[in-house]
Each structure stands twice: as C-alpha cells, then as structure tokens.
Amino acid sequence: MPDLLIELFSEEIPARMQSRxxxxxxxxxxDGLVDAGLTYASAGAFSTPRRLALSVDGLLAESPTVREERKGPRTDAPEKALEGFLRATGLTKDKLEARDDKKGQVWFAAVEKPGRPAAEIVAExxxxxxxxFPxxxxxxxxxxxxxxxRPxxxxxxxxxxxxxxxxxPLEIDGIKAGDTTEGHRFMGKGRFAVSSFEDYEKKLKAANVILSAEERADHIWAEATNQAFALGLEVVEDSALLAEVAGLVEWPVVLMGEIAEDFLDLPPEVLQTSMREHQKFFSVKDPKSEKIVRFVTVANRETADHGTTILAGNQKxxxxxxxxAKFFWENDLRVAKSKAxxxxxxxxxxxxxxxNLLGTQAERxxxxxxLAREIAPFVAADPKLAEKAAYVAKADLSSEMVYEFPELQGLMGRYYAAAAGLSEAVANACEAHYSPLGPSDDxxxxxxxxxxxxxxxxxTLTGFWAIDEKPTGSKDPFALRRAALGVIRLILENNVRLSCDRFFDSQLLRHEIAKDRMNGSKSAVLLNDMLGEIAEHGVFGAAARAVLDKLEGDAPEEVLLMETQLPDxxxxxxxxxxxxxxxxxxxxxxxxxxxxxCLAMPGNDDLSLLVKRAEALSDFLKTDDGExxxxxxxxxxxxxxxxxEKDGVEYSYGxxxxxxxxxxxxxxFAALETAEKDIAPAxxxxxxxxxxxxxxALRGPIDAFFEAVQVNAESEIVRRNRLNLLYQIRSICMSVADLTKVEG
Amino acid sequence: MTSVKKTPRSFQEIILRLQAYWAEKGCAVLQPYDMEVGAGTFHPATTLRSLGTAPWAAAYVQPSRRPTDGRYGENPNRLQHYYQYQVLIKPSPPDLQVLYLGSLEAIGVDMDLHDIRFVEDDWESPTLGAWGLGWEVWCDGMEVSQFTYFQQVGGYDCKPVSGELTYGLERLAMYILGVDHVMDMPFNAPDAPIPLTYGDVFRQTEEEYSRFNFDIANTEVLLRQFEEAEAECEAILAATHDDPKTGKRIVMAHPAYDQCIKASHMFNLLDARGVISVTERQAYIGRVRVLAKKCADAFVQTDAGGYTA
Structure with a gap:
C-alpha cells in the first residue's frame, strides 16, 4: 500500500492562517480520496511559514472496481429506447438480461466501473x-x-x-509537481529530492526546517523557560503569542535580551503589550518583584555571532x-495629576x-x-460615586497611551484615576466597567x-435600539449580544434585583432627548419632564401620561410619536x-x-427573580414531587x-x-384552602x-377526587362548582410558573 | 557574496546603491514626481502604471509628506517630510523576494548576521481605492520595507499583478548606519570637505513646516483649494477625448490625476490642522477616492493603460 506525500511551497504564509x-x-x-474510493490508514498535516504538508499512510493503490446494476427499458419498448440504453451502458444486447419487473419484462444491465490508479485520483x-482552497x-x-x-x-x-x-503527474497553471523542495530560506542549501515522508522530514531538519509547528512551539517554550530559569526569572505565559511565533519561523533560535533601566517603571501591562503587539516578544518577569525585567525574542536562524547582532537590533x-511608551505615560500622568x-x-x-446617529463620546x-446614578441604589453603590466613576471611566480614550495601544483602554484609566487621586472604587471602575467581555470573563x-x-x-443597547440597529442573523457589528450577555451576568452573578423596564425606558428616552437636541427642536424640555416622571412612577407609560396630562392635549407631534414608539x-x-x-x-x-x-409570569424584567424561578422549577421537575x-x-x-372551550366561559367564579x-x-376543598394559606407566604x-x-402535595387529594367524583355531574350547579374547583387548582399550581408551557 | 561592498557611510550612499542595484536589475530609474504626495505609491509611475496590461519596471526616490507626523525636528525618527524608495514591477517576477533580499545586501545588510522576516501586512489605500497582500519586512525586529502584490487599484483588478516594494529610507539608513537620531545621520560622506548631516539639511525645514502645518496653514484656503482641485479634476476628465487642434484622441488621465494628488495633499494638511471631524474624515477620503477611480477609468482609456481602438 503506497504512502502519499504532498507539500505546497509558497512565499510566507501569515502565521495566523497556518494551522487552519x-x-x-x-x-x-x-475527503476527496475517500469519495473516489481510496481509503487510507492515517494522515497528518503540517505547516511552516513557507509550506503546507500532508502525509497520508496506507493508501489503496487503486480504487476498487464498482459493479452496479442498471435498469433499462421494457423488452417490448421501441427499438430507439433500447439503443439509447446500450449507448449509455456501453454494452451489447447479448450482455443484457431480461427479468420480470412490476410493469412487465424489463432489460437489466450489469455495469462495471473499473478501479482507477491512486496517482490519477490524487492528481484530480x-x-x-x-x-x-478556503x-x-x-x-x-x-x-x-x-x-x-501568497505566490x-x-x-x-x-x-x-x-x-x-x-x-x-500534475500541473496547475504552469507549476509542475515534482519530488523536490527546499529548506530554510537563508540556512538551507538549494533544492533536494525526497522519497518518503520520513525522508522529507529528516532532510528538512538537515536543511534547518522543523516541520511540525508543535515541535517548534515546544522548542521555543522549553528554551525560553530554561534561559529564564537560569537567571531566576519566569517567562510570562502567552499561548497565543507562542503559536504565532512558531508560525513565523522555520528554525527557532531563542534569544533573551535586557530592558533598559529607564523603562522598568512603566506599568507591566504597558511593557508587555508594547513588546507583544509590536515586536512579538515574550515578557520575562522577576517572580519576587512581579516586574518585567527582560524579553525573549525568537529569531529564525543561527548566526556566526550567536545572535549578538540580531539581539542588539531587537533591543534597539x-x-x-x-x-x-514612556513619553506617553509621562505626558498622560502630567494631565491626570493636573488641576483639571x-x-x-x-x-x-x-x-x-x-x-453618527448617537452623538459624541462625551454625550454618551x-x-x-x-443611568449609573439611577442604578446605584439597586447595587448598593453610592450614587454620587457611581456618577463620578462613569464620568471618568472612559476618559483614558483621550490619553496618548490608549491612542497608541487601544487594547490598554480601561487599564490605563485605572492607573490615571489613581494618579489623579480618585478613590479606589472609582479607579477600579475605570478598568472593570468594560467587563465581562467574553462569556468566561470575570x-x-x-x-x-x-x-x-x-x-x-x-x-449601548438602548442606543442601538433607539436608532433601530439591532443584530440580525449572524450580523452583530456592535457586539450587542455580547453586551446583553454582560448585563445578564452582571445581574445574576451579583444577585442584583432590579426591574429592567424602567431603566430601558429612561435610557431610551435619554437617547430621544439627545437626538431631539441634535435636531434643534423644543420637545427636549418635555422629554426631560418625562425622565423625571419615570424616576417617580417607575415606568414610561405612567410618566408619559403624567406629562401629557399637564399639557392638556397640546403636545408636540414628536412627543406623541414617542409615546407610541418607545414602549415598543x-x-x-x-x-x-x-x-x-x-x-x-x-x-x-x-x-x-x-x-x-417562567417568562409568562409577572415581573419577568427582574432577571434575578426570573432565573431564581426557572432554576427552582427546573430542579423541582427532576424530583418525584415535580412529577x-x-x-x-x-x-x-x-x-x-x-x-x-365547550362552554365558552372561564370558570373563575370560585x-x-x-x-x-x-x-x-x-x-x-380543605386541602386547597390549606395549600393557598401556605403558598402565598412562600x-x-x-x-x-x-x-x-x-x-x-395536592396530587393525592386531586387523584382521590377524580377517582370518586364525576366532574360532569347531572346537576349543572354541581358540575359548575366542580369546574370552578378545578380552576382553583389551576390558579394555585400556576402561581410559580405557567405549567401549561411545560412539556411532558 | 562578491557584490557586498563595505558598509555604506552615508544616507546618500544608500540611495545611490539602491539606484544602481535596481538599474542593474533592469528597472527604469525614474525621478521623483514633482508634486506633494503622502507616499511613493501616489507617483503616477505606480498608481497609474499598475493598471492595464503593459509590462512596467520602475524604481525611484519619492519625497513624501505627512503633515501630521511633524515633530519640529525633535523626534528621533518622525518627520513630516521624508523619503521613500519605490520599486514597481509588472507583472511581478517569480523571484521578487530574492531580488528584494539582494537589494538589502547591496546596501550593506549582511544576510549571514541578520534575521530577515516577512510578516503579514496587507496594504490598503482608502484614498486610492487600492489594496494588495504582502508583508512588512523585518530586519532584527525592525520594519524596513513594505512588500505588496497589488490586487486592485482605482477599483480595477490588477491583471497582471504588480509587485511593489517600498523602503522607508531614513529608518532603514539609520539602522544600517547605526544612528539613533535621524538628524545626526550623515547625509554625505563624513570625510567630505563639507560633511553634512541629515539635520544640517532638514532640521530647519522640519521646524518651519511643523509650525506651518499645525498652526498657520490657512484652513479656508486649503478647503477652497481642495474643492478647486476636485472640480478641476472632474472638468479635465469631462473634456472630449478628441482634441480638435491636433485631431488626435487625447485622454488627459495624468493632468486629471495631478488634481487628485493635489486634493489628497490638501486633505492631509486639513487633517493636520485638526479641523476635520471623525465623520467628515470618511467623507473627504471618499471624495478623493472618487477622483482616483475616475482617473483610473481615464487611464485605461489611454495607450499606456492598454486601450486599443
């Protein structure tokens, strides 16, 4: 059984695309081989910056011959039909067999599709x-x-x-397949022929190419940690960077360099980000001080001077x-510590x-x-402090450091707020308010x-709702699903109790006011009144009515329009x-x-309550009592x-x-009375x-009732009374959740 | 290799070696375009010549201006006026990477001691309606060139594809010459009768232009000039292709493209003056792109652009 080896050799493939x-x-x-009937024992795929390789072991030498039977025309069909069938099958009439079918005698042909050699199939x-290729x-x-x-x-x-x-034998747009490849761009010495995967891997290594990305990554990590360990230091783990760097080199050479004294006072995150994003360096820290003191860079070659020139260049x-970065940091600190x-x-x-439809960052x-001020009492925060924190939480977007390194937003805010002498709670909010970003974030x-x-x-959510930019299908350019999940997790994991409705309402209204002011109309005053009323009444409907009542039917059109749109x-x-x-x-x-x-129950905008209910019901249904x-x-x-349904009435008379x-x-009756008394306080x-x-616990009395009593009694009074009794059961049982929606 | 000479000693020697190298490799060594541009790509020898099917090979130095990068000559490597070295070959030869590495050797980069890397960097010019795939080339962790295979220019698919190389000359030269501040870099030979540094040549102009770009340039004038250039570009392109005087068919792609370059530079100056908001920015870029596309439309109507009657 032959083995197959493929290598596609190109100019440098972006690191992030190689493993995929x-x-x-x-x-x-x-898949293509199997579809064509060529099964195999095992396959392995590899990538380096300049090549994709595939090794398939134990391939069939040719695809198996396939026999299939094909049904033709009836034996009494016109000659033309038979001729067509013979042409299609490539057979002569004496090779056909006449057999009885449902509709009479029919011609059958046994067609043989001969197997094809592996090379022909592989080429295709x-x-x-x-x-x-995707x-x-x-x-x-x-x-x-x-x-x-790339070419x-x-x-x-x-x-x-x-x-x-x-x-x-294979040729694609002038590129003819062969049995040769080349090694490292600078350390290798010309093209060479290979005869098998083992030969290929061995010769590549001799030509300074480690074929396996995993092997390169392992080598880099082992070498980096060894060098750090020798100095009593630790390499900061970064698996994404490791994978990327392994995709940038064919012959990794790990070099450790020093960070000049001047820069050691920069926040460690700044050092790390600058080194990782711009230079693809690993950070090396001193475990005692937790400070980043060195860097590791990975070169793609050995040199006569053992990397001295390369390291000096990188250091520079x-x-x-x-x-x-230091210039930005010092300028930013000066601003943060200034009077303003x-x-x-x-x-x-x-x-x-x-x-462009939601205004400036300052307006936002x-x-x-x-809103933070309004929410504060519900999360046990000081409203003034929450308001203050919200004011400064995004200030760092204007700082020089965040302009240079957008990924440091929030974190720099925390440093700068602390430098500005703001309280720890405010400083922490600068960083933490972006969280959670992903589903596994704290x-x-x-x-x-x-x-x-x-x-x-x-x-953000109410804003994009106000301008009708909701996520659709796979499109969610403003990451609104992520924002909503963030809200859900913030509420649930902190066990926050609040009715979302009123906050949706007031923030939607704030967006309307902002839009309105941008259009220069005078309705803003009225809408601001409503905002005050929401704070008092809790929901928009009541607030709108209170304001509109004062106007006695003299409301501007856009305010009336809002009254219909906003609740939707x-x-x-x-x-x-x-x-x-x-x-x-x-x-x-x-x-x-x-x-x-549970969604069918009142108060479903209190997400903590909703989940508490759902989890209780979910757990309860798994017990015998649930059944x-x-x-x-x-x-x-x-x-x-x-x-x-039959009577067209609701038996809710009692x-x-x-x-x-x-x-x-x-x-x-007695059981229901007791149950109601116990359920209400629960x-x-x-x-x-x-x-x-x-x-x-009602199941016993209910079952006994049905055993003993015919609901559809002859007496209409008794029947109705019994139906009213069932209604009572229903309403008691539905006081936690709408059980009609539960399956099973 | 035998071609490796001694390490160059000055900025101009590096430029001269690049000129000699690419001339030897068969490029037409052109001179800089005589207009203010933001990058070597704007030279019609790149933008327009990358369109159409006619083969092309050119190399040139292009003074480039980025008003927002002005630092009054104080920053060690930021300048509002700097030089790019540009190579454009159509169709891109199969050994373009090898040719490029040869050019580094020619200017004194010892391939046996340095770590040269091709790191993914896709190029896009929103103002030119152009994009390509390629790399930034790293030498010991420093970006020394941009290497791009043009895929689209002015909204047209590039067929054949041009290979473009752009060297940031100051940065590359500083690295090779081991200089930490651009102004300290020797411009001519350090032992010349009158040795000049980059600072001797450019420190004062950096200062003057930084002040002008950031604080003095008259924004009303700039705005008017932007609109005039835009209108002129459109007017040139609207003219009939048949020249009544000569009786020839003359499509004025280049004169129109000059106006597009002018509009682009006016936009850059306005941007440096800080009078363009984020939303307006997109609109201005869009207006320049429209001009660039129309110029591309015109160029493919010319002989050099592959027009056949």
Whole structure:
C-alpha cells in the first residue's frame, strides 16, 4: 500500500492562517480520496511559514472496481429506447438480461466501473483542493490566474512504497509537481529530492526546517523557560503569542535580551503589550518583584555571532518603542495629576464621535453617568460615586497611551484615576466597567464598578435600539449580544434585583432627548419632564401620561410619536434579553419550556427573580414531587380546559364547599384552602421550591377526587362548582410558573 | 557574496546603491514626481502604471509628506517630510523576494548576521481605492520595507499583478548606519570637505513646516483649494477625448490625476490642522477616492493603460 506525500511551497504564509490551512488541506484531500474510493490508514498535516504538508499512510493503490446494476427499458419498448440504453451502458444486447419487473419484462444491465490508479485520483483531488482552497484572503501574482495566499512556487507530490517513489503527474497553471523542495530560506542549501515522508522530514531538519509547528512551539517554550530559569526569572505565559511565533519561523533560535533601566517603571501591562503587539516578544518577569525585567525574542536562524547582532537590533527597536511608551505615560500622568485632571480628557471626547446617529463620546458619557446614578441604589453603590466613576471611566480614550495601544483602554484609566487621586472604587471602575467581555470573563463585583458596567452596556443597547440597529442573523457589528450577555451576568452573578423596564425606558428616552437636541427642536424640555416622571412612577407609560396630562392635549407631534414608539422598543429589547437569557440558561441545563413557563409570569424584567424561578422549577421537575405537581395539574387542567372551550366561559367564579357531595370532594376543598394559606407566604418570600412542594402535595387529594367524583355531574350547579374547583387548582399550581408551557 | 561592498557611510550612499542595484536589475530609474504626495505609491509611475496590461519596471526616490507626523525636528525618527524608495514591477517576477533580499545586501545588510522576516501586512489605500497582500519586512525586529502584490487599484483588478516594494529610507539608513537620531545621520560622506548631516539639511525645514502645518496653514484656503482641485479634476476628465487642434484622441488621465494628488495633499494638511471631524474624515477620503477611480477609468482609456481602438 503506497504512502502519499504532498507539500505546497509558497512565499510566507501569515502565521495566523497556518494551522487552519494545514487542517483544511488534510480535510479536502482525504475527503476527496475517500469519495473516489481510496481509503487510507492515517494522515497528518503540517505547516511552516513557507509550506503546507500532508502525509497520508496506507493508501489503496487503486480504487476498487464498482459493479452496479442498471435498469433499462421494457423488452417490448421501441427499438430507439433500447439503443439509447446500450449507448449509455456501453454494452451489447447479448450482455443484457431480461427479468420480470412490476410493469412487465424489463432489460437489466450489469455495469462495471473499473478501479482507477491512486496517482490519477490524487492528481484530480489535489488540483481541486488547490483551486478551491478556503484561504481567509487569497491573491493572484504575476500574469497568472491561480489564487493562493501568497505566490505558490512548487508542488511536491509523490506516492511511495518499498520499491521507491513516483511523482504524481500534475500541473496547475504552469507549476509542475515534482519530488523536490527546499529548506530554510537563508540556512538551507538549494533544492533536494525526497522519497518518503520520513525522508522529507529528516532532510528538512538537515536543511534547518522543523516541520511540525508543535515541535517548534515546544522548542521555543522549553528554551525560553530554561534561559529564564537560569537567571531566576519566569517567562510570562502567552499561548497565543507562542503559536504565532512558531508560525513565523522555520528554525527557532531563542534569544533573551535586557530592558533598559529607564523603562522598568512603566506599568507591566504597558511593557508587555508594547513588546507583544509590536515586536512579538515574550515578557520575562522577576517572580519576587512581579516586574518585567527582560524579553525573549525568537529569531529564525543561527548566526556566526550567536545572535549578538540580531539581539542588539531587537533591543534597539524595543528601546525606541518603549521611549514612545514612556513619553506617553509621562505626558498622560502630567494631565491626570493636573488641576483639571481627567476632566481634560472627558472634555476632549466632545470632539470624538461615538456613532453618527448617537452623538459624541462625551454625550454618551453623560448619559451613562445619569443611568449609573439611577442604578446605584439597586447595587448598593453610592450614587454620587457611581456618577463620578462613569464620568471618568472612559476618559483614558483621550490619553496618548490608549491612542497608541487601544487594547490598554480601561487599564490605563485605572492607573490615571489613581494618579489623579480618585478613590479606589472609582479607579477600579475605570478598568472593570468594560467587563465581562467574553462569556468566561470575570464579572465585576465592586458596587461602583457594577453600576457603571451595567449603565455602560444598557446605554449601548438602548442606543442601538433607539436608532433601530439591532443584530440580525449572524450580523452583530456592535457586539450587542455580547453586551446583553454582560448585563445578564452582571445581574445574576451579583444577585442584583432590579426591574429592567424602567431603566430601558429612561435610557431610551435619554437617547430621544439627545437626538431631539441634535435636531434643534423644543420637545427636549418635555422629554426631560418625562425622565423625571419615570424616576417617580417607575415606568414610561405612567410618566408619559403624567406629562401629557399637564399639557392638556397640546403636545408636540414628536412627543406623541414617542409615546407610541418607545414602549415598543422597550418591549422588543426585553424580548432580546429574554432570548439571550434562554441561550445562557440552556447552557446551564435549563430546558427552554421551563424558561418559557417562567417568562409568562409577572415581573419577568427582574432577571434575578426570573432565573431564581426557572432554576427552582427546573430542579423541582427532576424530583418525584415535580412529577406529582405536573400530573396533578395536568389532570385538573385538561378537564377544565375542555369544559371551558365547550362552554365558552372561564370558570373563575370560585367554588363553594357547600355543594361538595363526597368526602373526597370535601377533602380537596380543605386541602386547597390549606395549600393557598401556605403558598402565598412562600411565593412572597420567593421560596418557589417550598411553594411547589405544597402544590405537589395536592396530587393525592386531586387523584382521590377524580377517582370518586364525576366532574360532569347531572346537576349543572354541581358540575359548575366542580369546574370552578378545578380552576382553583389551576390558579394555585400556576402561581410559580405557567405549567401549561411545560412539556411532558 | 562578491557584490557586498563595505558598509555604506552615508544616507546618500544608500540611495545611490539602491539606484544602481535596481538599474542593474533592469528597472527604469525614474525621478521623483514633482508634486506633494503622502507616499511613493501616489507617483503616477505606480498608481497609474499598475493598471492595464503593459509590462512596467520602475524604481525611484519619492519625497513624501505627512503633515501630521511633524515633530519640529525633535523626534528621533518622525518627520513630516521624508523619503521613500519605490520599486514597481509588472507583472511581478517569480523571484521578487530574492531580488528584494539582494537589494538589502547591496546596501550593506549582511544576510549571514541578520534575521530577515516577512510578516503579514496587507496594504490598503482608502484614498486610492487600492489594496494588495504582502508583508512588512523585518530586519532584527525592525520594519524596513513594505512588500505588496497589488490586487486592485482605482477599483480595477490588477491583471497582471504588480509587485511593489517600498523602503522607508531614513529608518532603514539609520539602522544600517547605526544612528539613533535621524538628524545626526550623515547625509554625505563624513570625510567630505563639507560633511553634512541629515539635520544640517532638514532640521530647519522640519521646524518651519511643523509650525506651518499645525498652526498657520490657512484652513479656508486649503478647503477652497481642495474643492478647486476636485472640480478641476472632474472638468479635465469631462473634456472630449478628441482634441480638435491636433485631431488626435487625447485622454488627459495624468493632468486629471495631478488634481487628485493635489486634493489628497490638501486633505492631509486639513487633517493636520485638526479641523476635520471623525465623520467628515470618511467623507473627504471618499471624495478623493472618487477622483482616483475616475482617473483610473481615464487611464485605461489611454495607450499606456492598454486601450486599443
């Protein structure tokens, strides 16, 4: 059984695309081979900056012969039909067989598709793979039309066995496949031929190329940590950087350099970011002081001077970079410590547009500060402090350091706020209010940070809702799903109790006021009145009515328009939150029908309450009591619903115990009375499990009732009373969640 | 290698060696374009000549201006006026990387001692409606050149593809000459009868232009000139292709493109004056791009652009 070796040799492939590309090559080729009937034992894919390689072991030498039977025309069909069938199958009439079919006698042909040699199939499959390769970005070069990530120079494609290796005949846009490749760009010595994968890997290594990215990464890491260890230092782990660097070199040589004394007082994050982003350096820290004191760079070659020139060059570039960073840091500190302090930067944000329909960053900050102040009491934060923190939280966007390194936003804010003498809570909020960014990020817990983080995200969400830029399908350019998940996690993980509605309303209104002012109309005053009313009444509807009442029907058109539009947006945004929450809870093992059952209950804009309810119901349904509750409820509800539908009435008049006939019926009345007494306080205390436990206990009396009593009694009075009794069961059982929505 | 001479000793020697190298490799060594541009790419020898099918090979120094980078001559490597060395070859030869590495050797980079790397860097010029894929080239961690395979210019697919090399001359020379501050770099030979440093030549102009660019340039005038250049560009392109005087078909792509360059420079000056808001910025860039596209449309209507009647 032959082995297949493929190498696609090109100019430098971007590091970030290499591992995906080698996996794609493996998938495209092996899938193609298997589809053509060539099975194989194992396959491995590799990448370096200049090559993608694939090794397939134990390939079939040729695809198996396939026999298939094909059905032709009936034996009594016109001659023309038979001729066509013979042409299609390439057979003569004597090779056909006449057999009985449902519709009479029919011609059958046994067609044999002969197997094809592996080389022929490999050539086809590889050409298709190359021409349809899923590069994130590809290009043309010279006068050709072929597309590849960078110019493709050579193709190595051989099938080998004990007898030797054969080149697979293949030519793509003038590039003829062969059995040769070349090694390292600078250390290698010309092209060489290979006869198998083992030979290839060995000769590459001799030509200063380590084929496996993993081996290169391991080598880099081992060498870097060894060198650091010898000096009593530690390399700061950075797996993304390690993978990237392993994709930038074919022959890694690890060099450790010093950071000049001048720069050691820069915040460690600044050193690290500058070194990583610009130079692809690893940071090396002193474990005692936690300070970054050295760097590790990875060269792509050995030199006669053992890397001295290379290291000196890198050190020089780093010094220039860090001089810039130090210059920014010192300038920024001067601003932060000045009399005006961080307000200088906040003011500068008046000239920075956040979004052309949502105004400047400064306007945005004012809105966030107002909302943070409103939210503060609900998260046990001091409203004034929360407002203050929101004012300075984004100030660092104007700083020189963040202009240079946008990824340091927030973190620099924390340093600068501390330098400006602001309280620790405010300084921390500068950094923490962006969190959580990803689903695995830590959620801030300090009250002021929580208030600002919530206000920031809610302002973004309501803003894009106000201008109708909601996420659709896979499109979410403003990362609004992430923002909503952030709000959900901030609320749940801090067990924050608040009704989202009123904050949606007030912030949507703030956006309207902002838009309005930009258009220069006078309705802003009225809308500001409404904002005050929301603070008092809690929801927009009541606030709008209060303001409109004062106007006695003399309201401007845009204010009236708002009264109809704003609640819709608010409801739509809540629904968006509920969708995100469903996804979030589904990942935690809560079924969607359980969530739906809880969403149907009042207060569903209090996300903590909603989740508490859903988790209680989800857990309860997994117990025997849960089954009891569900079965008892369903039995009562089914009969009641049928009757209600038939009679066209709702039996919510209340049942009277005096019409109870049997002992079981009386017992049910008594049980319901006790249950109601126990359930009400449990619900009030949000002890949903306790309440459902009481409901579950009703199953016995309910079952006994159905055993003993016919609901559809002859007496209409008795029948109605019994239906009213069932209604009572239903409403008791639905006091935690809408059980009609629960499946099973 | 035998071609490696001694390490160069001055800024101008590096430029002269690049000129000699690329001349030897068959490029037409052109002179700088006589207009203010932001980068060597704006030279019509690159922008316009990368369009159409006619083969092309040119190399030249291009003085470039980036008003916002002015630092009054004080920053060790930021300048509002600097030099780029530009090479454009169409179609891109298969050995362009090797040719490029040869040029580094020619200016004194010892390939056996340095670490040269091709690091992904895709190029895009929103004002020219152009993009390409390639790398920034690192020498011991420092970016010394930009290497790009043009894919689109002025909205046109480049067929064939041009290979473009851009060397930031000051930075590259400082590295080779081991100079820490650009103003200290020897411009001519240090043992010349009258040795001049880069600072002797440019410190004063950096100071003058920094002040002018940031504080003095009359924004109303700049704005008017932007609009005039824009209008003139359109007017030139609107003229009939048939010249009544000579009776020939003359499409005035280059005169129109001059106005596009002018508009682009006016925009850069306005930007340095800080009078363009973030939203307006996009609009101005869009207006220059429209001109660049129309110039590209015109160029492909000329002989050099591959027009056949």
């Amino acid at each position: 590309a080698s996996a794609d090559l493996k998938r495209l080729v092996t 499959v590889l050409e298709t793979a190359i021409r349809n 590069w994130p970005k590809s290009m043309r070069w010279g006068s050709g039309n072929l597309k590849w990530v 493709l120079h050579s193709i190595l494609c051989i099938l080998s066995n004990e007898a030797g290796a054969d080149v697979v 570039v780093l010094s220039a970079r860090l001089s810039d 302090g961080m307000a200088t930067w906040t003011d500068a944000l008046e000239n920075v547009t956040f979004h 900050i004012k809105r966030i500060a107002a 959620v801030p817990t300090e009250p002021v940070s929580v208030a600002v983080a919530l206000a920031d995200k809610l302002d 947006r608010s409801i739509n945004l809540l629904a968006f939150f509920h969708d995100r929450l469903k996804v979030f809870l589904r990942d935690k093992g809560v079924r969607h029908d359980v969530i739906d059952a 009891n509750l569900l079965q008892g409820f369903k039995r009562a509800n089914n009969i009641l619903s049928q009757a209600e 049942a009277d115990a005096k019409f109870a006939e049997s002992g079981e019926e009386k017992a049910l 619900i009030k205390a949000e002890d949903f499990a306790g309440a459902m436990h009481v409901m579950a």
